[in-house]
Every structure is written in C-alpha cells, then in structure tokens.
Amino acid sequence: MNHTYPYFGVNFKVYPKTIGTQGLELAKIVERVQNETGTNFVVTPQIPDVRMVATETDVTVSSPHVDAASPGRGIGKVLPETLADAGVAGATINHAENRDTLTDIAKKIERCAEAGVDSAICVDSIEMGRAVATLDPDALIYEKPEDISTDRAITTTHPERVERFVEMIDETNPRTKVLVGGGIRTAEHVRAAFELGADATGAASAISTADDPYERLTEIAAAMPE
Numbered sequence: 001m002n003h004t005y006p007y008f009g010v011n012f013k014v015y016p017k018t019i020g021t022q023g024l025e026l027a028k029i030v031e032r033v034q035n036e037t038g039t040n041f042v043v044t045p046q047i048p049d050v051r052m053v054a055t056e057t058d059v060t061v062s063s064p065h066v067d068a069a070s071p072g073r074g075i076g077k078v079l080p081e082t083l084a085d086a087g088v089a090g091a092t093i094n095h096a097e098n099r100d101t102l103t104d105i106a107k108k109i110e111r112c113a114e115a116g117v118d119s120a121i122c123v124d125s126i127e128m129g130r131a132v133a134t135l136d137p138d139a140l141i142y143e144k145p146e147d148i149s150t151d152r153a154i155t156t157t158h159p160e161r162v163e164r165f166v167e168m169i170d171e172t173n174p175r176t177k178v179l180v181g182g183g184i185r186t187a188e189h190v191r192a193a194f195e196l197g198a199d200a201t202g203a204a205s206a207i208s209t210a211d212d213p214y215e216r217l218t219e220i221a222a223a224m225p226e
Helices: 021-037 047-056 080-085 104-114 125-132 161-174 187-195 215-221
Strands: 007-011 039-042 060-063 089-093 118-122 137-142 177-180 201-202
Touching: 007 215, 021 039, 021 047, 039 089, 039 177, 047 060, 047 137, 080 104, 104 118, 104 125, 118 125, 125 137, 125 161, 137 161, 187 201, 187 215
Parallel strands: 007 039, 007 201, 039 060, 060 089, 089 118, 118 137, 137 177, 177 201
Antiparallel strands: none
C-alpha cells in the first residue's frame, strides 16, 4: 500500500477556496501541521490539481475519482496510470456523491492494483462492505451518506456499527484497511474512530470550509494515535 496508517484525510471536494493555488495553500497548511506534529495526513484535491499538490508538498495525495478504462479510446476518462504518473497514492471509488456499480467497483479495484494506486471504496453498510471486501480493495471508507457534511459522526452516534464493521473486515479480509467518514468534525470524533478500531478517518467540509483550518487540524492531530 502507498498510504501510511494511521492517517487523517482532508477531502477538498469542490468547495470554495480549494481550487488551484488556493487548494495548494490548503495543502501546505496540512503539510505544516504534519511536519509540526509528526501526524500522517492525506489530501484529496480536485483532479486538475493533484499533480501540482503532489509536486509542491510532501503530503500524500489521493484522487477523488478514477475510471476503469484502459489506455486507448475513452475521452474524459481518468486512468489510474495517469494518476500514478502525477504522484497520486490512491483513489476514492463509489463516493455517495459519485456512485459506481458493483461491476465498476470490481474493475476499478483491479485497474488500480495494476497501476500501483491504492483503491479506497466507499460503502454505507456492513453488508455492502462484506461484498466489496471480497474484491480485495486496499481500503473501505465506511460512512452513512446522510451524515456527510453534518456533525453527526457515526463514531459517536452509533459506535457499535463501527465496531461491527471493523470486526467484519477482520473476518473477511484483514488486509483491507478501514477508514471511517461522514460527519467527522472534531478531535473527539477522530479519537473515537481510532478507539473503535479504524485505521484512518477524515473530513471534507470540516476542514475545507473552516475559518482556521490550521487550528482545526492541530486539534485533530493531538487526537491521533502515535
């Protein structure tokens, strides 16, 4: 795997002030906190910015999307080989805001493995997680779509679900890492995620729209396991 665990992921999505040079500045804030605290972070910029961020910072970079296409015809597709060449470590697949079919998920996992890009698949239930885990992804992102961009982190509202999910992965495919997302906003949410057995966690709006992302990230870093 390309990612170093445990880590906290920062997803830029398409929020204001995450585009181009502004996105790079946010990534540099993440890099500063990483250097000051020794905590692992991963940033997920918009696709046109991934090479710039990977080149101009030392933060691990992930892509918000990848396609199952192979080199050749397919205008507008995002090849895993292109991401790897840009310095991208991994790619998010089947996010609630950009769904894939199970067939596409399987092919994307395969293509990412061929290109040396980590695959991280979003799932919203233990049952779906079990099905996808048999496809041998590098990571599963467990989150409830209705919690995204809220303060209802599953780590505090339904901790028993996180525990059952982690137990299921240990039984089904212990190689696959577990990232908990959806509603993660505070240091307490982060601390709870790791206490429940997650390998990583992360947020989007809580960081990308924060008035002071440096302060928020520093608080989160203090809650991360050493």
